[in-house]
Amino acid sequence: MFSLAIHFDETDMKKSASVQRRKTFRHGDLRNALVAAGLEMARVGGPDAVVLREATRRAMVSPNAAYRHFANQAALLDAVRSECLSRLAAAIEEEMGKTGLGRDPQVFARKSLRAVGMGYLRFAIKEPGMFRTAFSVPPAVDVPNSANAASMGLNPFELLSLALNRMQQSGLLSKKDRKDAEYLAWSTVHGLARLALEGPLHTLPNEKVLALGERLVVMVERGLS
Amino acid sequence: MFSLAIHFDETDMKKSASVQRRKTFRHGDLRNALVAAGLEMARVGGPDAVVLREATRRAMVSPNAAYRHFANQAALLDAVRSECLSRLAAAIEEEMGKTGLGRDPQVFARKSLRAVGMGYLRFAIKEPGMFRTAFSVPPAVDVPNSANAASMGLNPFELLSLALNRMQQSGLLSKKDRKDAEYLAWSTVHGLARLALEGPLHTLPNEKVLALGERLVVMVERGLS
DNA sequence: ACCTTAAGTGGACGCTGTCTACAATTGTTC
DNA sequence: GAACAATTGTAGACAGCGTCCACTTAAGGT
Structure with missing residues (x-):
């Protein structure tokens, strides 16, 4: 009937055990299903692996159905x-949450930055696939998009700003050094992540990457002020 | 005759002004021609833009000819x-060359690191397209591949090591801090580059990116030791 | 002069994204 | 409740991609 039938057209038209067919003509939640399928593909294979037709296949829907919810595959990828x-x-929020509240504001600030x-x-x-996908297409950083945020409603950039604000408020960072500090701090960790993931450092063992990360955070702390 | 003819089959079979056809059956230098074409595509559109068939088109050769020189398109991309x-x-070498030799070794070392x-x-x-392409596929960093090097025979990683060695030899960096310092230094600048190119900072004007770069280098200098 | 072999062509296949046209269902309005 | 419009699906086609297999052309070595 559908072209999908080739998957299980063993002369029986009843639903096979593993693959049950949608009963209603409408899917009901296709947009989310496509994003979920795309997310899984991105998780496994990075941004290049999120292919529109495969997403529709996983949602058990014809390829063109996707175009009722996304202008094109770039929109799906986005x-x-x-x-x-x-x-x-x-x-990041979870990592920040693990550092208790600590009474000393300077210690707290340092811990926050480190957690970020x-x-x-x-x-x-x-999650290298997701990470690479997260930065595959350039979004604007200044326009806060709540869709990018987690439970606190802050995106990664804003979480970093929060940590740096704590640094400044506790006196670890002068107002002058505070300016644009998120760009500097972000660059360091982001660079390490990318070099370790898809760059020349991808053979480094994870523990070493994390150890380098610790050193980087210290470097940022000392280098910023 | 060839399928290429569709490009200029205006009922004249003589070579058109802009596109002359290869006379010999052999191309003579197809491998290089394909790399050159791929490089130009990468320059304009980044790694995803280097498509095998288009390269063969530009070399005025049938698509399959590429497979006599590359196992697949991944090999061409590589x-x-x-x-x-x-x-x-x-x-990088050029930038290093611009910083004169300077007699004070510490000043020289600092200038070297900054130049890198x-x-x-x-x-x-x-050259954002080339830059993104350079780091699109993970090569090993430790195996020195002369194909990646410039006139001095050093790849970017080795050039950075050179600058850091100068830092150590001039007493600006302790032996302990010297260890793995290239990873830390590299991460910072690489991260800024990627965030500015394809990441959330791609709206920042170039001057600002370079200014942040200067601050990053200073941060590395102070943060490493 | 023959034979091997390197380096090209031709045609096919399945995959992709996307277009246009059509069908089925749902929601709305008299 | 029937007619109609809007939404959301399907069908079929197209071009472009990477790649496979079979064939051809030329060059080089004996």
């Missing part, structure tokens, strides 16, 4: 990318 | 990537 950014933000950097790095290592 | 790395190395970082960044800004 939705997936946004989801990846959200997960990155969530990972290491959470970033850990996510990159644990 | 050759292009290697060339991009060489150009990056050349750009800023040369790296300037190349990324001037």
Whole structure:
């Protein structure tokens, strides 16, 4: 009937055990299904692996159905990318949450900055496909897009700003040095992540990458002021 | 005759003004021609833009001819990537050459490190497609591949090591801090480049990116030791 | 002069993204 | 409740891509 039938047209038209066919003509939640499928593909194979037709296949829908929800595959990829950014933000938040509140504001500030950097790095290592996808297409950084955020409503960039604000408020960072500090701090950790993931450092063992990350955070702390 | 004829089959079979057809059956230098075509595509559109069939088209050759010189398109892309790395190395060398020899070894060392970082960044800004291509596929860093090098025979990583050695020899860097310092220094500048090129900072004007680069180099200098 | 072999061509296949036209369902309005 | 419009799916086609297999052309060595 559908071209999908080739998957299980063993002369029986009843639903096979593993693959049940949608009963209604409408899918009901196709957009989300496509993003979920795309996310899984991105997780496994990075941005280049999110292919529109495969997503529709996994959603058990004809290829063109996707075009009712996305202008083109770039739009689908962008939705997936946004989801990846959200997960990155969530990972950072979790890492920040693990550092208790600590009474000394300077210690707290340092821990916050460290958590942002290491959470970033850990996510990159644990989910390289998602990480690479998150930064595959250039989104604007200044326009806060809530779709990129995690539970706190902050995207990774804003989480970093938060940590740096704590640094300044606790007196670890002068107002002058605070300016654009997120760009500097971000660059360091992001660079390490990319070099370790897809760059020339991809043979480094994970522990070493994380150890380098620790050194980087210290370097940022000392180098910023 | 060839399928290429569709490009200029205006009922005249003589060579058109702009496109002359190869006379001999053999191309003579097809491998290089394909790499050159791929490089140009990479320059304009980044790694995803280097498509095998288009390269053969530009070399005025049938698509399959490429397979006499490359196992597949990944192999072609890898050759292009290697060339991009060489150009990056050349750009860094040039930047290093601009800093005179300077008698004070500490000043010289600092200038060297700065040149590596800023040369790296300037190349990324001037040739974003090549830069992105250079790091699109993970090559090993430790195996020195002369194909990646420029005139001095050093790849970008080795040029950075050279600058850091000068830092150590002039007493600016302790032996302990010297260890793995290239990873830390590299990460910072590489991260800025990628964020500025394809990441969330791609709207930043070039001057600002370069200014951030200067600050990064200073940060590395102070943060390493 | 023959034979081997390197380096080209031709045609096919399955995959992709995307277009246009059509069908089925749902929601709306009289 | 029937007619109609809008939404959301399908069918079929197209060009472009990487790649496979079979064939051809020329060059070089004996």
